[in-house]
Amino acid sequence: MGVTARGTKRSSDNVKASAKKAKASNGKSVKKAESDSEESESESESSSESSSEDELDSSSDDLDSSEGESSGDELDKDEIKIDNAGEEANDEDNDEDEENKDNKPANPNKQTSQEQHAEQKKLLQERKLQRKSGVEVQHIKSLWERLRVKNPPPPKEIRDKLCDEIWKHSKDVFRDLVLKHDASRVVQTLVKYSSKERRLAITEALKTHYYELATSSYGKYLLVKLLHYGSKESKDIILSELHGKLRKLMRHREGAYVVEDLYTLYSTAEQKKQMIREFWGSEYAVFKDSGKGKSIKEVCDESSDKRTIIARNLSGTIQASVEKGSTGFQILHAAMKEYVQIINEGETREFIELLHEQFAELIHTPEGCEVACTLIAKANAKERKLIVRSLKEHAINLIKNEYGNLVVITLFLTVDDTVLVSKSFGNEFDEKFTELVVDKYARRPFLYLLNGLDGRFFSPLVQKELKHYIELSQETSKKPLENRRKELLDKFAPVFYKNIIQHINSILAENVGSQFVSELFLNSDLEDSEKRTQALNSIIETFKNDDGALLEKPFSVRLLKSLIQGGKWDSKQKKLVKLEVSGIGSEFAENFYNEIIKDSEGLTQWVENNNTSFIVVSIYESLENKKSTFFKNLKSIKKQVRAAAKDDENKGAQLLVKLAEF
Known part of the structure; x- marks a missing residue:
């Protein structure tokens, strides 16, 4: 109630x-x-x-x-x-x-979820068939399902037959296929397995639609497939149609990837230059030959108005692309390279502000490396501090990279705050030092600290590039170049000695590692220290416990000869130049002989070996005290030395006979 x-x-x-x-x-x-x-x-x-x-x-x-x-x-x-x-x-x-x-359903005609799903599926299928070319698309997709099987793949005869049938049904409806996510994959497979003529026909059929494809989430994959498998003619057709739209594509999330692939993988050197000129502005986007054959600097020198327009266009494109997350693209690095050649001081400050947190994304391309090094050279002390901090967490990848190691060297060349640099990178390099010192690229910054831009380790082209950054940094770097290098060397030396003491076997096992050890101990800029003495002793200890494997390697023999002789070979003067460095030369020779060779029996074995006989010659030339045990033991084995000299391959024993006048 x-x-x-x-x-x-x-x-x-x-x-x-x-x-x-x-x-x-x-x-x-x-x-x-x-x-x-x-x-x-x-x-x-x-x-x-x-x-x-x-x-x-x-x-x-x-x-x-x-x-x-x-x-x-x-x-x-x-x-x-x-x-x-x-x-x-x-x-x-x-x-x-x-x-x-009673738990009775309110609706006696209610369907189960399985029945509803079946009905929805049927309705969706009917709608697909009602679309434009719907029947053809469904038939083509059924053929493609058989063609795309990978395990096991269809035999070539069946594959060709399926391709022919798909071609027959699809050649008139390509435009209806390419923008659909599943149907686009059909055309991609057809491009992959079709003949050159059919690929060209597909390229022709899609003319006037390449911008639409480039900006489509699904169509872009077909466009990349056409570039990958297409002929030179096909690539030219696509590039010509996209000309004038590259700046717009670079600002598009999907289109930027197509432009990047087009630039890095499928364009000739001349086409790359044309693509970059398009970023200069509308004049160069509309007229392909405008500015052709001239550098951006030459074009900007013709008129200050042109410089302003080009700088504004490049800046706008770069900023929009960076904000879209395209900082790592090589084509964007190429545009940045153009921009840094013409920017003024105010634009430099703004550009560094835009990029300082993303410097690590520039280092993997030659253009990006040049941009990063140029901005480091032009940056002021405060900006360099921000750049160093942003690169700190990428220190290992940076120094091991083919181009990134030049960025590290540029930091060493230009940053006055050596304490900041050593603290930012010292610990990271310390943890991976044995890996870095034997790496082709990573060792170069360390060699710079030891020897500067030595021609033995830096090609003329690299030297020219690095010297250019030194010139750019004259206005912002205050310390003399050599003072900066020596300060950094003093701060990194403990890291070098520590790892040699702890990991000497791993370092000496590699040619470049042995070379680095030689350069370290022959460096006259480093002062004597307890760590240095321990590191030298660890080398002697390593060869003392060696089973002969190290001494069979030519680079190990070269290392010992250098330390025993205490000098470097001057190729211009054609002679050995002695160095006033503690711990090497006669001191090292005496220690080496007493700890390793020891007596007449050991000396005989070293003289008879084709490799180690040269080390005995070096000891003979280095020891100044003729009353040394070495000379007494050598006189006692005259016969053995003369016998060893009869071996035509034992050049060391032959030289020892002449020196000792046996």
Whole structure:
């Protein structure tokens, strides 16, 4: 009955308030409501109080929700019926309760989820067939499903047959296929397995649509496939159509990847120059030959207005591309390389501000390396500090990279704050030193610290490039170049000595590692220290415990000869130049002989070996004290030395006979 028939406890005050409100509009409803209120008063003495009809509705909603009897819409309808129809609403509510108790479905025609899924799938299939070329596309896709099988792949005869059939059905509907994610893959497979003529036909069929393909999430893959498998003629068609749109594509999330592949993989040197000129501005995008044969610097020197326009266009394209996340693209690096050749001081400050956190993304290309080194050279002290900090976490990848190692050397060449540089990179290099010192590229910054831009380790081209950065840094770097290098060398020397002491076997096992050790101990800029003495002793200890493997390697013999002779060979003077360096020369020779060769028997073995006989010659030339044990032992084995000299391959023994006049 009434409200209590739905199991809801309501206060009599609220029901009376509701009844009074209803009375103003309908007298009959008032009487019914009063009847209901009297009936509910006796049953709801402990119910919570509510102050309005809204709270009454809310209470009903919460209760219905907890009991799972009906939805919110049904509740609203029931309450309207309570106000207007009284007992009829109660009867309907009771019927609903009984229906819910029996768990009978509200809709006897309701489908299962499996039936609904089947119906949706059928509807989707019908819609696909109703689209333009829908029947052809579905048939082509069924053929492609057989063609794309990889395990096992179809035999060539079947593959060619399937390609012919797909070609037959698709040659007139390419444009309907290429922008659909699954159908685009059909055309990609066709491009991969088709003949040169068919690929060209596909390229021709898609003319005027290449910009649309380049900016499509699915079409871009087909465009890259056409570039990869297409002929020179096909590539020229695509590049010609995209000419004038490259700046716009570089600002597009999908298009930027197509332009990058086009530049790095599929363009000739002349086409690359043309693509970069397009970034200069509209004049060069519309007219292909505008500015051809001239560098950007030459064009800008013709007119200050041209310089302003070109700089503005390049800056806008670069900034938009960086903000889109394309900083690592080589074509963007090429555009940056053009830009840094013409920027003024104010533009330099803005450009460094834009890139200083993303310097690590420039180092893997020659153009990016040149941009990074130029900006480092032109940066002020504060900007260099930001750049060094941004590169710190990439230190290992930076120094091991073919171009990145030049960025490290440029930092060594230009940054006055040597404490910052050593602290930023010292620990990282220390942890991987044995790996770095034997790496083709990573060792070069260390060799610079030891010997400067020595021609033995830096080609004339690299020297010219690095000297250019030194010139650019004249206005912003204050310390003399040599002072900066020696300061850094003093800070990195402990790292060198520490790793030689701990990992000498790994370092001496490689040719370049042995060469680095030789350059380190022949360096006259380093002062004597306890670590240096320990490192030299570790070398002697290594050869003392060697089973002969090291001494069979020519680079090990060269290392020992250098340390024993205590000097470097001057190719211009054609003679050995002695160095005033502690721990090497006669001192090292004496220690080496006493610790390793020791006596006449050991000396005989070293003389008879074709490789080690040269080390004995070096000891003979280095020791100044003729009363040394070495000379006494040598005199005692004259016969053995002369016998060894009879071997035509033992050049060392032959030279020793002449020196000792045996």
